[in-house]
Amino acid sequence: MGKFAPALLQQAANVIKLTGSFSNIIDGVITDPFIRNWLDLLCFLLSGLPADGTIAAEVAFMFADWYRPNVQLDYPLGGSGALVDALVRGLTKHGGKLVLNAHVEQVLVENNRAVGVRLRSGQEIRASKAVVSNASVWDTLKLIPEGALPKRYVEKQQAIPECDSFMHLHLGIDAAGLPENLGIHYIVVNDWDKGVTAPQNVVVVSIPSVLDSSLAPVGKHVIHVYTPGNEPYAIWQGQERNREEYALLKQERAEVMWQALERIIPDIRSRCEVSLVGTPLTHGRFLRRHHGSYGPAIAAGKGLFPGGNTPLSGLLCCGDSTFPGIGLPAVAASGMIVANAIAPVQKHLQYISETFG
Numbered sequence: 001m002g003k004f005a006p007a008l009l010q011q012a013a014n015v016i017k018l019t020g021s022f023s024n025i026i027d028g029v030i031t032d033p034f035i036r037n038w039l040d041l042l043c044f045l046l047s048g049l050p051a052d053g054t055i056a057a058e059v060a061f062m063f064a065d066w067y068r069p070n071v072q073l074d075y076p077l078g079g080s081g082a083l084v085d086a087l088v089r090g091l092t093k094h095g096g097k098l099v100l101n102a103h104v105e106q107v108l109v110e111n112n113r114a115v116g117v118r119l120r121s122g123q124e125i126r127a128s129k130a131v132v133s134n135a136s137v138w139d140t141l142k143l144i145p146e147g148a149l150p151k152r153y154v155e156k157q158q159a160i161p162e163c164d165s166f167m168h169l170h171l172g173i174d175a176a177g178l179p180e181n182l183g184i185h186y187i188v189v190n191d192w193d194k195g196v197t198a199p200q201n202v203v204v205v206s207i208p209s210v211l212d213s214s215l216a217p218v219g220k221h222v223i224h225v226y227t228p229g230n231e232p233y234a235i236w237q238g239q240e241r242n243r244e245e246y247a248l249l250k251q252e253r254a255e256v257m258w259q260a261l262e263r264i265i266p267d268i269r270s271r272c273e274v275s276l277v278g279t280p281l282t283h284g285r286f287l288r289r290h291h292g293s294y295g296p297a298i299a300a301g302k303g304l305f306p307g308g309n310t311p312l313s314g315l316l317c318c319g320d321s322t323f324p325g326i327g328l329p330a331v332a333a334s335g336m337i338v339a340n341a342i343a344p345v346q347k348h349l350q351y352i353s354e355t356f357g
């Protein structure tokens with residue numbers, strides 16, 4: 001770091017601004033109500049909290065990218081599956097191995113150190129350097145044997161407030177006669193006065209087959225509509241799948257997504273050939289996340305996301321429950337931080353000289 005100290009020192013005064021909330025930066029500067037709302041919405045979609053709860057560093061990083069001159073929205077050919085394939089290619093290229101369908105039942109602890117994991121199948125995998133969990137904070141705690149972490153730490157982690165969950169509508173539709181200029185993304189805000197975090201107020205629509213025809217059969221589109229991080233889990237808690245009451249609640253809570261989509265494709269209901277509704281229970285089950293939550297609701301300025309270290313030696317955490325927070329760029333950064341913590345200093349120096357010369 002010494003090499004970069006002079007440049008870093010020049011920015012020292014900005015550190016407080018970067019770790020504070022984004023509203024500290026825009027308060028008094030942005031007065032137009034629509035732009036204020038728009039910035040709130042972008043922050044909410046990034047972090048699960050509006051501008052007053054979103055860390056300025058995350059917004060600075062993202063806005064610098066979004067508003068570069070001549071910037072374009074990139075969408076991966078092959079959809080999100082192509083992103084996963086690229087990550088797996090990177091992993092295997094560097095000697096890593098991906099094991100699927102391998103539920104970690106417990107982190108193995110010996111002599112007060114995490115030394116590996118035991119899978120549901122009973123198989124044990126020993127760690128050569130460390131055990132790293134990117135499961136959410138609440139899900140990671142469930143994997144640690146009782147007594148391996150200090151009680152106060154466990155209570156503090158368990159008490160971290162959670163963002164709400166999602167409703168999803170996955171559709172396969174007949175694309176005949178749809179306008180040529182159909183967009184890939186739309187965001188519908190029903191009422192700006194309610195605030196962007198209000199349940200059922202913000203609906204996001206994604207139609208990726210507009211850009212990548214391989215994602216749907218000829219003449220069809222796939223559509224994903226969702227209410228981002230604004231569906232309270234409490235409404236769904238205790239509901240049982242396969243019960244009529246659950247089916248009715250799904251229908252009722254999905255209506256807002258159909259209505260948002262009707263603003264873009266008015267005859268959407270009659271075009272539909274496949275329709276699947278997902279709830280916070282679906283979200284929790286398939287993404288295997290506590291309460292299907294978007295992640296911790298830690299407001300910038302009031303608290304910082306915890307770092308990757310834990311009081312249990314050999315156990316590190318990354319992902320959206322750790323600094324810098326929720327969202328792909330942030331979780332990628334948290335993974336890099338943990339990788340740096342594990343790698344020897346020699347590797348750091350090599351990386352710095354390769355990257356910055």
Ligand SMILES: Cc1cc2nc3c(=O)[nH]c(=O)nc-3n(C[C@H](O)[C@H](O)[C@H](O)COP(=O)(O)OP(=O)(O)OC[C@H]3O[C@@H](n4cnc5c(N)ncnc54)[C@H](O)[C@@H]3O)c2cc1C
Pocket residue numbers: 102103104105134135136139143166226286287288289295318319320321326327328329331
């Ligand atoms: C609908 C939606 C849209 C989003 N849009 C954006 C966006 O446009 N831009 C953006 O930046 N971010 C977006 N996000 C947020 C982003 O996807 C998340 O913040 C990010 O994926 C979190 O990554 P993670 O690695 O921390 O956690 P996860 O992706 O949840 O990974 C944790 C993994 O651990 C696994 N796991 C859990 N328990 C165990 C266990 N016991 N054993 C083995 N495996 C286990 C889970 O199956 C999961 O695969 C969106 C999220 C959603 C839900």
